[in-house]
Each structure stands twice: as C-alpha cells, then as structure tokens.
Amino acid sequence: MTASTTYPPALARYRHTAAPYALITGSTAGMGEAWAYALASHGFNLLLHGRSEEKLSSLRDSILSQNVQITPNLDIRYVICDASLVPTNIKPIREAIGKIANLAIVVNNVGGSGGGYDSIEEADPEKLEDEIATNVTFPSLVANATLPKLRQQQPSLMVNVSSISGLFPTPFVTGYSASKAFNRHFSMGIYHEEKALGTQVDVVCLGPGVVVNNRGVQGGGTSMAPLASTWVDNAIKTIAPKLWRSRPPAWSLPHPPHNMAAQFCKLLPESVALGLFRKEMIGLRNNEGNNRAGGGSSANGTGFTHLSARAEARSKAKASATASKSNPPANAASRSGPVSEVTQAGPASAPQPERAPASAPAPALTQSAAAPASPSTAGVSAAKASPHLSKKSVDESANPKPPAAAGPPTTEILAA
Numbered sequence: 420m421t422a423s424t425t426y427p428p429a430l431a432r433y434r435h436t437a438a439p440y441a442l443i444t445g446s447t448a449g450m451g452e453a454w455a456y457a458l459a460s461h462g463f464n465l466l467l468h469g470r471s472e473e474k475l476s477s478l479r480d481s482i483l484s485q486n487v488q489i490t491p492n493l494d495i496r497y498v499i500c501d502a503s504l505v506p507t508n509i510k511p512i513r514e515a516i517g518k519i520a521n522l523a524i525v526v527n528n529v530g531g532s533g534g535g536y537d538s539i540e541e542a543d544p545e546k547l548e549d550e551i552a553t554n555v556t557f558p559s560l561v562a563n564a565t566l567p568k569l570r571q572q573q574p575s576l577m578v579n580v581s582s583i584s585g586l587f588p589t590p591f592v593t594g595y596s597a598s599k600a601f602n603r604h605f606s607m608g609i610y611h612e613e614k615a616l617g618t619q620v621d622v623v624c625l626g627p628g629v630v631v632n633n634r635g636v637q638g639g640g641t642s643m644a645p646l647a648s649t650w651v652d653n654a655i656k657t658i659a660p661k662l663w664r665s666r667p668p669a670w671s672l673p674h675p676p677h678n679m680a681a682q683f684c685k686l687l688p689e690s691v692a693l694g695l696f697r698k699e700m701i702g703l704r705n706n707e708g709n710n711r712a713g714g715g716s717s718a719n720g721t722g723f724t725h726l727s728a729r730a731e732a733r734s735k736a737k738a739s740a741t742a743s744k745s746n747p748p749a750n751a752a753s754r755s756g757p758v759s760e761v762t763q764a765g766p767a768s769a770p771q772p773e774r775a776p777a778s779a780p781a782p783a784l785t786q787s788a789a790a791p792a793s794p795s796t797a798g799v800s801a802a803k804a805s806p807h808l809s810k811k812s813v814d815e816s817a818n819p820k821p822p823a824a825a826g827p828p829t830t831e832i833l834a835a
C-alpha cells in the first residue's frame with residue numbers, strides 16, 4: 420500500500436499501522452467473501468480462511484485484480500483448515516497469524532447448518548457434532564488464538580457472526596439456533612472482558628437474518644434477503660465509530676429490515692413470538708417432507724449450508740443404505756414418511772438431497788412462497804413425514820397459511 424492511498428473513512432480506527440491485516444474465516448462464499456472484497460477496498464491486507472485451496476487462490480486473484488488501483492500493494496494470504504473437524508484443530512490458523520505482524524481485524528464468520536429440518540433425535544449425530552464444531556468450537560478457538568495478536572495492534576476489532584435465530588430458539592434447527600446463541604453470548608462476554616480490562620480491542624457480534632449466499636438462499640437480493648455485499652456494507656456502517664461512543668456496540672442486527680423484524684418479535688409476549696416461530700418451522704419441515712416425497716429438492720430460504728463434505732458423504736451413504744434396506748435405521752424411522760415415499764418416487768439407489776443443489780431453481784425465501792402443496796396433501800404428507808407432530812400441528816399444515824405479506828414480518832427471519 421502506498422502512503423498516498425485514500426480509503427473510505429469507515430474502519431479507519433483499525434488502520435493505524437502501515438500494513439494492517441484482516442483474518443476472515445469462511446471467506447470463499449457468501450458474507451465471508453463479501454467481507455474479503457470490502458476489507459481489501461478499505462485498505463486491509465487479507466488472511467483468507469477456507470477449506471478449498473482452489474477457491475481461496477481464485478478469490479485472492481479476483482480481489483487482487485479488482486483492487487489493483489485502489490490498493491496496489493495489497494498482500495493476500497490464505498490458510499486452509501476444515502472447521503468441522505473433531506477434535507478441532509486450528510494449528511494452521513495459529514501458524515498463519517504467527518507470521519503476520521499487524522493483525523487488526525478478525526472476522527469470525529465461518530458457520531452453517533447441516534441442512535434439513537430434523538428434530539434433535541432424528542439428527543445424524545455426526546452432523547450435529549460437525550455443526551457444533553464449526554459454529555461453536557472453531558470460532559471459540561479462533562478468538563482464543565487471535566486475541567493476543569489483536570491486543571498488540573490496538574485499537575483492533577473482532578467480529579463474531581451469530582444470527583437472528585440465536586435470539587429466538589428455533590425448533591427443527593435447534594442445534595444451529597443454539598450454536599448461534601452461543602456465538603452471541605460468547606462474543607458479548609469477550610466484549611465485557613475487554614472493556615473491563617481497559618483494552619481497545621473492540622468486539623462486535625453481528626446477527627444476520629436471511630442473506631443471499633447462492634447456496635440455500637439464492638436470488639438477486641430483496642429487502643428481507645439482501646445480497647451478502649449489501650449486508651456487509653451495512654455491517655461496516657454499524658462498526659464505524661460514533662462520536663459519542665468509545666467503541667462500537669457489542670451486538671447489532673446491521674441490516675435495517677432484519678432489525679425491524681427482530682424488534683417486532685421482541686415486542687410480542689415471548690410465548691406468542693415463539694409460537695409463531697414454531698408454526699413457521701413446522702411449515703418449513705412439512706414443505707421439506709413434501710419436496711422429498713415428490714422427488715424434488717428441499718428448496719427453502721434458510722441460508723443453511725452443508726458444513727463439510729464428510730457430513731454430505733455420510734448423508735448420501737445413509738440415504739442409499741436406507742433405500743436398500745427393508746428396515747430403516749433408527750434415525751430414519753422417526754421420519755419414516757419421507758423415507759418410504761422417496762423410495763417409491765425414485766430409484767432405490769438415488770441419494771436424496773438434503774437441500775437444494777446448486778443447479779436447482781432459485782428457492783423461495785419464505786415458506787408461503789415455496790412450492791405450494793395442496794392443503795389436503797400437505798396434511799397427509801405431514802402426518803406421514805412427521806409422526807411426532809401433534810394432530811394440531813398436522814391440522815395447521817393442512818390449512819393454507821395466509822400469505823407472508825399479511826402476517827407479521829417473521830417468516831424470513833425464522834430460519835436465519
């Protein structure tokens with residue numbers, strides 16, 4: 420970087436040395452990728468984290484070619500590390516940050532869900548373990564490893580990425596939702612530690628609602644499901660220092676429509692808000708059951724992503740095994756409806772997708788906009804798909820839902 424280069428004023432607080440670096444975990448797609456482009460354009464060298472060398476090197480080349488005039492001497496490095504490994508191993512991250520003198524920003528972004536809307540007893544235990552490793556253990560150890568470096572570079576910044584679903588317990592994605600609540604609690608704990616210790620390490624936890632990531636959430640961006648770049652621009656505005664504050668807020672929902680939706684839910688009595696969530700999640704689960712039964716994809720707008728190729732391979736192997744056995748395994752038995760229907764609908768050996776493949780048509784962003792099942796078949800399918808659902812729940816799904824626009828603005832944020 421040249422001394423004469425001028426950058427946008429936001430984040431200037433953290434750009435006080437000649438060559439500050441930003442570490443971004445899960446940088447090869449979605450919001451992580453958007454952070455990488457944005458931070459480069461704000462004058463930060465990058466340490467990109469991901470699990471695919473091919474994606475990391477192509478991202479590095481793309482950012483360098485776009486920033487050649489803005490930040491001519493940009494240094495971009497990358498580190499490969501599977502966040503879902505159990506036990507968690509962040510040695511590559513430790514080694515990579517050990518080689519960096521000025522680590523000014525850490526964006527603890529990597530995360531996702533194993534996909535699908537299983538109840539906890541239905542969940543593949545290994546998938547659940549991967550989810551917790553990726554969303555909880557890995558970011559915790561990254562925080563542990565990077566804080567000493569951030570202390571050397573004050574003022575500096577740690578961003579931890581949670582989710583709106585971390586605010587509201589969300590059934591059928593319970594592991595994900597709980598892990599995102601952990602992220603928020605963990606981040607706010609560190610914020611208060613740093614404040615109590617009088618450091619200038621700013622710690623910010625951000626809660627996305629649904630954000631387009633071209634996996635589970637596709638599309639061109641809407642107010643309730645913005646593009647990742649839009650969401651990151653809003654996040655950077657949130658972090659920008661305010662005159663009356665010595666440090667950015669510990670927690671924020673940076674995208675205004677997400678914030679409004681969350682505030683609306685918080686105004687409701689808790690039992691009402693959680694009842695709405697429950698109802699919406701039953702709808703998403705039933706819709707997934709219907710899609711499976713019809714041999715289609717489980718397209719939905721949740722933004723949940725598969726965490727690891729390992730988990731994906733296990734899911735496929737399990738689906739094949741299920742199709743070839745007359746007695747389904749214990750986990751499958753609890754959702755025996757979709758399994759038997761899928762077996763009838765497709766070739767016995769065909770692995771069943773847990774979620775929309777990349778080539779699938781853009782999924783709807785709300786349950787009400789998703790491929791509708793007729794009210795009668797929805798009820799029947801729900802009964803088959805979810806023997807654990809109460810009669811009331813099944814009846815709810817048998818009755819058509821009001822269009823999303825007519826209801827409270829909860830639908831889009833539920834599964835985020």
Ligand SMILES: NC(=O)c1ccc[n+]([C@@H]2O[C@H](COP(=O)([O-])OP(=O)(O)OC[C@H]3O[C@@H](n4cnc5c(N)ncnc54)[C@H](OP(=O)(O)O)[C@@H]3O)[C@@H](O)[C@H]2O)c1
Pocket residue numbers: 444445446447448449450451468469470471474500501502503504528529530531532553580581582583626627628629630631632633634636647721722723724725726727835
């Ligand atoms: N998108 C949403 O609607 C939404 C809503 C609320 C919260 N969030 C949270 O926001 C964060 C970013 O979400 P996103 O939707 O932007 O993500 P995304 O598009 O799915 O991208 C996830 C990134 O993490 C990487 N990654 C995933 N599993 C990994 C693993 N086991 N090891 C190493 N890298 C791994 C991916 O690598 P590959 O490219 O190799 O897959 C990719 O770079 C996550 O913490 C998520 O929980 C997202």
